[in-house]
Amino acid sequence: MAVEKLSTRHLLGIKDINRNDIELIFETADNFKDVINRPIKRVPSLRDITIANIFFENSTRTKLSFELAEKRLSADVVNFAASSSSVSKGETLIDTVNNILAMKVDMVVMRHPYAGAGQFLSKHIKAQIVNAGDGAHEHPTQALLDAFSIRQKLGDVAGKKVVIVGDILHSRVAISNILCLQKLGAEVMVCGPTTLIPKHIHSLGVKVEHNLIKALNWCDVANMLRIQLERQDIKYFPSLREYAMMYGLNKQILDNLDKEIIVMHPGPINRGVEITSDVADSKQSIILEQVENGVAVRMAVLYLLASQRD
Amino acid sequence: MQKRTLLDGQKFQITIKRLCHQLIENHIDFSNTVLIGIQPRGSYFADRVQQELSQILKKTNIKKGNLDITFFRDDFRRKDGIVSANSNTIDFIIEGQNVILIDDVLWTGRTIRAAMDALLAYGRPEKVELMVLIDRRFSRQLPIEPDYIGQQVDSLNSQRVKVSWKETEGEDKVILLSESNK
Numbered sequence: 237m238a239v240e241k242l243s244t245r246h247l248l249g250i251k252d253i254n255r256n257d258i259e260l261i262f263e264t265a266d267n268f269k270d271v272i273n274r275p276i277k278r279v280p281s282l283r284d285i286t287i288a289n290i291f292f293e294n295s296t297r298t299k300l301s302f303e304l305a306e307k308r309l310s311a312d313v314v315n316f317a318a319s320s321s322s323v324s325k326g327e328t329l330i331d332t333v334n335n336i337l338a339m340k341v342d343m344v345v346m347r348h349p350y351a352g353a354g355q356f357l358s359k360h361i362k363a364q365i366v367n368a369g370d371g372a373h374e375h376p377t378q379a380l381l382d383a384f385s386i387r388q389k390l391g392d393v394a395g396k397k398v399v400i401v402g403d404i405l406h407s408r409v410a411i412s413n414i415l416c417l418q419k420l421g422a423e424v425m426v427c428g429p430t431t432l433i434p435k436h437i438h439s440l441g442v443k444v445e446h447n448l449i450k451a452l453n454w455c456d457v458a459n460m461l462r463i464q465l466e467r468q469d470i471k472y473f474p475s476l477r478e479y480a481m482m483y484g485l486n487k488q489i490l491d492n493l494d495k496e497i498i499v500m501h502p503g504p505i506n507r508g509v510e511i512t513s514d515v516a517d518s519k520q521s522i523i524l525e526q527v528e529n530g531v532a533v534r535m536a537v538l539y540l541l542a543s544q545r546d
Numbered sequence: 547m548q549k550r551t552l553l554d555g556q557k558f559q560i561t562i563k564r565l566c567h568q569l570i571e572n573h574i575d576f577s578n579t580v581l582i583g584i585q586p587r588g589s590y591f592a593d594r595v596q597q598e599l600s601q602i603l604k605k606t607n608i609k610k611g612n613l614d615i616t617f618f619r620d621d622f623r624r625k626d627g628i629v630s631a632n633s634n635t636i637d638f639i640i641e642g643q644n645v646i647l648i649d650d651v652l653w654t655g656r657t658i659r660a661a662m663d664a665l666l667a668y669g670r671p672e673k674v675e676l677m678v679l680i681d682r683r684f685s686r687q688l689p690i691e692p693d694y695i696g697q698q699v700d701s702l703n704s705q706r707v708k709v710s711w712k713e714t715e716g717e718d719k720v721i722l723l724s725e726s727n728k
Contacts, residue, residue: 240630260630267631271617276667279617309617539617543628 242540246365248354249374250415258419262384264536265529272308272531282311285542287343288336291368292318295347297503297527298368298378302345305534311542314341329353330360337363343542346370364541372406372467378502379412381533383420385526386457389498394421399451401427401483402461402510405434406468409461409502414440427451428483431472448483452493459500460485460510476509486512490520498522552680552699552707553720561696565677566598568694569646576608578672579644584661585614585632588649590711591679595648611636613647618660641669646694650709652678655690680707680720 242257250258271279287306291299299315306313316336333344345366346354351373358365369375387393398417404410404426414424418441425443426433433444445451452458463479473479485499499511499521507513516523553561573579576599583592589612596610616631647661658676665671677694682701699722701707706723710716 241628264631267614267616267633270634274667275669278667280663281617281619281622284623540628543623 241544245541245544246354246358246367247376247537247541248358248365248367250376250379250412250419251374253376253419255419258380258383258416261380261533261536261540262387264540265384265532268308268535268539269529269532271535272528278308278310280310281539282306282309282542285342286312286314286340287345287538288314288316288341288363289368290316290318290333290336290344290346292346292348292353293369295368297530298347298375301527301530302366302368302377302534305531305538306345308531309535309538311343311538314339329357333357333361333363337361343538364544366537366541369408371408372411373408374412375408376412376416377530377534377537378409379416380537381526381530382409382413382459382500382502383416383422384533385500385522385529386417386422386498388525388529389522390456393417396422396457397425397455398422398457398459399425399427399445399455400459400461401448401451401485403432403463403468403472404428404437404461405432405472406464407461411440413459414442418442425451425454429473429479448485449489452485452489452497455497457498457500458485459502461502462504462506462510480509484508484510484512485515487514487518490515490518496520500526503527548724548726550722550724551719552722553697554718558718558720561679562594562598563602565679565694565696566595566602569595569599569677570602572675573644573646575603576605578642579646580609580611580638580640581646581648582636582640582661582665583610583612584647584649584657585612585616585634587651587709588647590714591650591709592648593713594711595677609638611638613661613664615657615660615664618664620656620660636668639669640665640671642672645671645674647674647676649676649678651680651682651707652676652690652692653682653685653707655686655688658690659688679709682707 240260244252289302303313341363343364345368347368348370351371353370354365354367367376383393400410417424425445427445501523505516581592581596583589592610596608599608600606612635614632614634616629675693678692679696681692681695681698683698708721710719712718
């Protein structure tokens with residue numbers, strides 16, 4: 237019986253964890269996948285733990301996925317959405333969170349519109365923090381579940397070629413994915429219009445390609461990102477229609493490739509923009525598997541973090 | 547480190563055979579009875595019992611599963627680190643069945659408590675019995691007693707009982723390890 241633990245107390249970003257941590261999370265998630273496919277989908281591991289889900293930004297999938305993961309581990313869950321709270325009355329982040337912690341909360345799952353919010357909080361409060369997305373910085377659990385889904389579909393992540401297509405500039409999913417895939421030994425390429433590719437992205441050791449067909453011919457897996465219109469303060473391309481024509485993935489493109497690739501999407505999908513409906517619903521798409529794996533991976537993260545005492 | 551052998555060679559084989567015959571006395575043809583080995587070390591014992599029963603009864607369909615109790619332990623967050631989980635392989639329904647929980651060593655009883663909890667996720671068994679190869683007497687922390695016992699030993703809390711199996715360690719043997727005083 238090997239006794240193992242993560243090298244970190246918080247999950248703030250993929251940047252702070254190493255390959256062993258990621259593999260430990262995956263192995264634990266395998267066990268939890270088994271749990272959530274049983275008739276009784278619940279284990280009592282976290283029954284004396286209270287977790288606050290604090291979302292300063294909208295979310296459906298991630299919030300639901302975290303909440304399910306927490307409930308399946310028997311944790312007590314409190315939810316907090318910034319729109320209906322005192323944040324709109326001018327309370328600071330630390331005050332808000334400290335008030336929640338005063339109610340004896342052990343862990344905080346937080347989404348925030350500003351990069352580094354989780355990092356900042358982890359230095360000022362006692363609870364363990366799980367970053368559920370901070371601005372355009374990191375979204376570690378999404379990257380973990382994406383890599384976990386690739387591992388499940390292809391057997392291994394090491395040596396695989398993954399292209400991330402779309403709005404790399406505004407995407408926390410892209411950064412976390414790049415770091416996670418590279419730590420696991422995969423090759424990563426980013427693809428999109430010049431305006432949506434950050435200037436210094438090559439310093440992360442990724443390939444850059446502006447032609448979608450070339451990128452798809454190179455890869456084993458294509459992760460199609462959503463255009464984040466809500467973060468785009470200026471126009472980065474002439475029109476959505478033009479973007480869809482240049483960088484949208486349709487069935488015709490997919491069928492004309494000389495190999496079968498796997499199509500992923502972190503959701504929410506803008507059907508007809510980054511991918512068409514027939515691609516999203518095709519056999520090559522593992523979008524719904526990603527969602528299922530999301531619960532198992534989040535259970536693993538919460539379980540492993542909770543196992544560390546203060 | 548001092549070692550004392552509790553069981554090996556022929557005595558080991560006879561003990562397993564005797565336990566199997568005791569099981570047959572109560573469960574006759576195993577048509578409504580399943581074996582569940584507690585992961586990781588109880589599953590080796592359960593494998594052996596299944597083999598032995600198949601030979602004695604000339605039957606090949608005795609059901610056996612492995613149960614992992616990691617997520618049901620009561621020492622989570624009370625120890626440093628965690629014990630990594632093993633797989634559950636129970637590909638039958640235990641609702642209404644007689645279940646024989648199998649583990650190699652019974653000590654405090656906490657593992658069995660967790661196993662009973664974990665088992666309920668697979669349905670409501672008709673009856674649950676407990677079989678252990680080694681029973682460390684007088685050391686229980688919960689009111690749990692085995693139905694089938696290979697051998698009872700009196701041991702100190704500082705001592706350890708180690709069971710090795712031919713399939714994994716190359717030899718069937720049970721030893722009692724104690725820290726030497728010097």
